[in-house]
Amino acid sequence: MPSTTRERVLDAAxxxxxxxxxxxxxxxGIEERAGLSPGSGSFYRHFRSKEHVFTELFERELDRAQRHRRTFERGPVPGGSSDALARRLLEQLEYLAAIRPLITLLAREHGRFPELTGKIRDALLDQGIAEETEHLRRDLPGISADEDPQALLAVMVAALTGYHLSREFFGRPPGNIDPSRFAAALARLLATPEPPAEQGGNDR
Structure with missing residues (x-):
């Protein structure tokens, strides 16, 4: 589907x-990158100012991030299977790669637009951890409120984020461990196996 001029301006910005x-x-510069005549005023037919286009960028990338998160695998992890959990952790790593533009915008300009930064922090970090905590409680056998799943989720997020940032800034993951190995190792730490079923019958 061809992009609109407005979308081209957003992509260029x-x-x-x-x-x-x-x-x-x-x-x-935005006009030129978007394929418009520089200095023609075409930009202002769609946006009031550079600040306006930046705000719209934040909103668009936040919406994309939230829609991506809704595609995650859900449902009980049978037997606390670390394989199933590893798949979900890989989804989270792919998610971090997909929202890289938003992370870059935040990293560069969080001090200039504190209200936008706060909105994205609330939506992606605080709300995201709260939602994922509920999924963790429901999906992983053996996780209870007493085990503080919210703190467990915060540890998981920190581990995934650290792995992602290492790949971004240093060009390779920590220890050169590939994503599948990393996810599998983290899943083994998080997964809690179900207790074995009681054997039926009488002792002889």
């Missing part, structure tokens, strides 16, 4: 802001 930061990005 996203590329430039990630490369040059908000301060180093100009309206004429």
């Amino acid at each position: 996203l590329e430039l802001i990630q490369q040059r930061g908000f301060g180093g990005t100009t309206v004429t």
Whole structure:
């Protein structure tokens, strides 16, 4: 489906802001990257200002992130299977890669737009951990409120984020451990096996 001019402007602004930061990005530069005539005023037919396009970028990327999260595998993990949990952790790593533009925007410009940063923190981090905690309670046998699944989720998020950032900043994961091995190891730490079923019959 062909993109609209508005979407092309947003895509161009996203590329430039990630490369040059908000301060180093100009309206004429956005127009040129979007395939519009620089200085023609085409930008202002869709956005009031550079701040406006930046706000719209945050909103668009946040919406994409939330829609992506709704595609995650859900349902009980049979027997506390670490294999099933590892698949879900791999989904989380793929999610972090998919929302890289949003993370980059936050990393570069969080101080300039604190309200937007707070909104995204609430939606992706705080709300995300709360929602995933409920899934963890329901899906993993043996996890109870007494075991503080919210703290367990925070540890998991920190581990996944650290792995992702290592790949981003250093060009390779910690210890050169590939995503499947990392997810499997983390799953083994998190999965709680179900207790064995009681044997029927009488002792002889």
